[in-house]
Amino acid sequence: MNKDIDAMPSKNPLSLQLDLKSFEKATDEEKFMQQRMRESTTFFKDGMRRLAKNKIAMICLIIISVIVLIAAFVPMIYPYNYSDQLGITPGQSVDSSYNNLKPFEYGETELERIAAGEKVFPHIFGTDSAGRDYAIRVIYGTRVSLLVGFFASLIVLVIGAVYGSVSGFYGGKVDLVMMRIVDIIYSLPDLLMIILLSSILNVTLAPKIEGTGLAKLGTGMISIFIVFALLYWVSMARLVRGQILSIKQQDYVLAARSIGAKSSHIIKRHMLPNCISVLIISTALQIPSAIFTESYLSFLGLGVDMPMPSLGSLASDALDGIYSYGYRLIIPAVTICLIVLSLNLLGDGLRDAFDPKLKK
Amino acid sequence: MDSKLALYIVKRLLLALFTVFLVITITFFAMKAIPGGPFLSEKATTPAVTAALEAKYGLDKPVMEQYVTYLKGVLEFDFGPSIKNRGREVSDLLVEGFATSGKLGLMAAGIAIIMGLIFGALAAVFHNKVIDKVIMVLSTASVAMPSFVIATILLLLLCITIPLFPSNGSTAGGLVLPVISLSLYPMAYITRLTRSSMLDVLGQDYIRTARAKGVSPVKVIFKHSLKNAVTPVITYVGPMIAYILTGSLVVEKIFAVPGLGNYFFSSIINRDYPMIMGTTIFLATIMVIMTLLSDICYKIFDPRVDFS
Numbered sequence: 001m002n003k004d005i006d007a008m009p010s011k012n013p014l015s016l017q018l019d020l021k022s023f024e025k026a027t028d029e030e031k032f033m034q035q036r037m038r039e040s041t042t043f044f045k046d047g048m049r050r051l052a053k054n055k056i057a058m059i060c061l062i063i064i065s066v067i068v069l070i071a072a073f074v075p076m077i078y079p080y081n082y083s084d085q086l087g088i089t090p091g092q093s094v095d096s097s098y099n100n101l102k103p104f105e106y107g108e109t110e111l112e113r114i115a116a117g118e119k120v121f122p123h124i125f126g127t128d129s130a131g132r133d134y135a136i137r138v139i140y141g142t143r144v145s146l147l148v149g150f151f152a153s154l155i156v157l158v159i160g161a162v163y164g165s166v167s168g169f170y171g172g173k174v175d176l177v178m179m180r181i182v183d184i185i186y187s188l189p190d191l192l193m194i195i196l197l198s199s200i201l202n203v204t205l206a207p208k209i210e211g212t213g214l215a216k217l218g219t220g221m222i223s224i225f226i227v228f229a230l231l232y233w234v235s236m237a238r239l240v241r242g243q244i245l246s247i248k249q250q251d252y253v254l255a256a257r258s259i260g261a262k263s264s265h266i267i268k269r270h271m272l273p274n275c276i277s278v279l280i281i282s283t284a285l286q287i288p289s290a291i292f293t294e295s296y297l298s299f300l301g302l303g304v305d306m307p308m309p310s311l312g313s314l315a316s317d318a319l320d321g322i323y324s325y326g327y328r329l330i331i332p333a334v335t336i337c338l339i340v341l342s343l344n345l346l347g348d349g350l351r352d353a354f355d356p357k358l359k360k
Numbered sequence: 361m362d363s364k365l366a367l368y369i370v371k372r373l374l375l376a377l378f379t380v381f382l383v384i385t386i387t388f389f390a391m392k393a394i395p396g397g398p399f400l401s402e403k404a405t406t407p408a409v410t411a412a413l414e415a416k417y418g419l420d421k422p423v424m425e426q427y428v429t430y431l432k433g434v435l436e437f438d439f440g441p442s443i444k445n446r447g448r449e450v451s452d453l454l455v456e457g458f459a460t461s462g463k464l465g466l467m468a469a470g471i472a473i474i475m476g477l478i479f480g481a482l483a484a485v486f487h488n489k490v491i492d493k494v495i496m497v498l499s500t501a502s503v504a505m506p507s508f509v510i511a512t513i514l515l516l517l518l519c520i521t522i523p524l525f526p527s528n529g530s531t532a533g534g535l536v537l538p539v540i541s542l543s544l545y546p547m548a549y550i551t552r553l554t555r556s557s558m559l560d561v562l563g564q565d566y567i568r569t570a571r572a573k574g575v576s577p578v579k580v581i582f583k584h585s586l587k588n589a590v591t592p593v594i595t596y597v598g599p600m601i602a603y604i605l606t607g608s609l610v611v612e613k614i615f616a617v618p619g620l621g622n623y624f625f626s627s628i629i630n631r632d633y634p635m636i637m638g639t640t641i642f643l644a645t646i647m648v649i650m651t652l653l654s655d656i657c658y659k660i661f662d663p664r665v666d667f668s
Contacts, residue, residue, distance in 0.1 A: 315508065336505075344500075
């Protein structure tokens with residue numbers, strides 16, 4: 001040990017440098033304390049680890065995944081189509097025995113085929129009043145509702161994030177004007193405006209999109225998207241602006257600036273990671289609220305166009321036959337609740353896992 | 361402080377007025393955007409009759425002039441005649457419908473606030489006990505249910521499977537289920553709000569001080585905690601009224617309550633545009649006023665809130 005110190009060059013008495021000999025060598029114990037016990041985790045990994053520990057959130061994640069998988073793939077392999085009226089065969093009179101079948105009942109021609117030894121796929125939830133297989137309608141309706149929820153939230157995310165970050169980043173007069181606009185839109189009663197706009201867009205859009213690819217989507221769905229793009233982004237914009245503003249003033253941003261970090265580095269390493277969790281969480285919570293709104297509009301008859309089903313329109317249609325076919329109402333209603341509940345709880349779980357303020 | 365509060369109130373009033381003005385403008389120009397004009401009849405009318413009708417309602421004038429006339433009309437609570445209910449003024453229908461809907465909404469709001477506060481306080485006081493867990497599970501489930509789902513399930517269970525209540529909402533007994541289905545969501549929301557703010561308050565030092573000096577537990581809960589925990593609930597009153605009003609649109613349809621919602625719903629189905637416009641403006645004004653009141657109350661109740 002002493003040998004090492006002796007090996008060091010002796011200090012020139014006139015030099016202003018520190019005398020290397022006055023340093024003590026680190027002991028093994030001190031060296032051990034410097035060792036890294038485990039790999040340092042990234043922000044994302046750390047959040048996922050905490051999310052995985054949250055049992056409720058994980059159950060919800062599984063439920064959502066199962067629903068999404070069913071909605072995405074079952075219509076491809078299912079023997080019936082959501083719009084096929086099973087009682088109608090071209091060139092023949094309408095076979096009304098297919099209308100309003102109870103679960104696991106068959107129509108007349110199907111019974112003949114079964115008698116002949118053929119296998120016929122059962123109508124698990126029966127058929128509706130127009131003779132369409134109800135199970136595939138529910139599955140397809142789930143797909144429509146999920147897609148509307150997802151894309152509506154995406155629109156809200158993009159518009160809100162861009163608007164909010166521009167407002168927060170520039171500050172000053174730009175911020176003031178932009179936020180007054182947000183205040184005004186925010187104070188409009190959203191659902192009423194949505195009902196008004198969709199009932200008008202439904203009429204005015206139809207001739208404009210005829211023949212184009214958009215016509216396939218239906219005016220109802222397009223007007224839902226337009227309305228979301230017009231009105232629902234404001235809370236997201238507020239959230240993002242607040243986040244950007246508070247991060248701008250954080251000490252670690254100041255610290256990063258003072259050691260000479262570039263703006264691009266600060267944005268990439270400090271602002272984005274702190275914003276992204278808020279964005280993910282509020283988008284995750286936006287999806288159920290979009291599904292809520294879509295089902296509400298469809299229930300009022302302003303949502304998707306017939307024969308396309310959505311969970312709300314299915315529930316609305318079922319109301320007419322509620323006395324004899326109550327299950328037709330229960331099935332889409334329970335599906336909506338399941339989706340909204342698990343997305344809500346998953347969103348809460350994400351917030352708990354990714355919010356830096358809740359870190360223990 | 362007082363001048364600041366006054367300034368805040370004036371600012372909010374101006375914003376509210378502007379919002380109502382904006383709603384009227386949007387609805388007016390939305391009405392203009394509909395092809396065929398608002399006086400489309402199912403029967404084919406001769407051009408002469410249409411021209412006479414247009415002249416009668418001032419539709420032959422320039423759009424800006426019509427806009428000013430409409431604005432003046434709204435100020436005098438005149439929304440023009442309804443198309444489908446012949447010979448009826450929209451404003452008469454609104455007043456008639458609001459008598460029922462207002463009653464329904466007030467009952468739902470009252471039940472939601474009272475029961476929500478009670479359940480929330482119970483859950484907070486018995487934190488992590490069985491009562492708390494049951495309340496939390498039920499309220500989480502109710503927040504996930506749209507009002508029409510709650511209403512239809514109640515209809516199915518309590519009117520059809522077990523006929524406890526009449527399914528027709530025009531009688532007094534028939535209002536029970538609509539009120540329940542409207543109040544469930546805000547009740548659950550208020551329960552959660554109250555619980556979390558109560559838990560926050562119960563952990564404060566002044567509660568410990570009150571307990572230490574021997575104040576009775578009931579008094580601690582009601583006088584010290586609940587009073588301080590109630591402020592977040594006040595801010596929710598505005599959105600709650602909005603929820604109840606829009607929720608009642610579908611709930612009234614489901615239970616056949618002869619209220620504003622039912623008129624609104626049938627006017628959407630029948631494309632009765634003046635009625636849609638009138639209802640939108642009327643409901644929007646109520647919502648804006650309620651939000652304004654709840655925001656101002658919040659500022660008055662919680663002196664710590666700054667007014668910038």
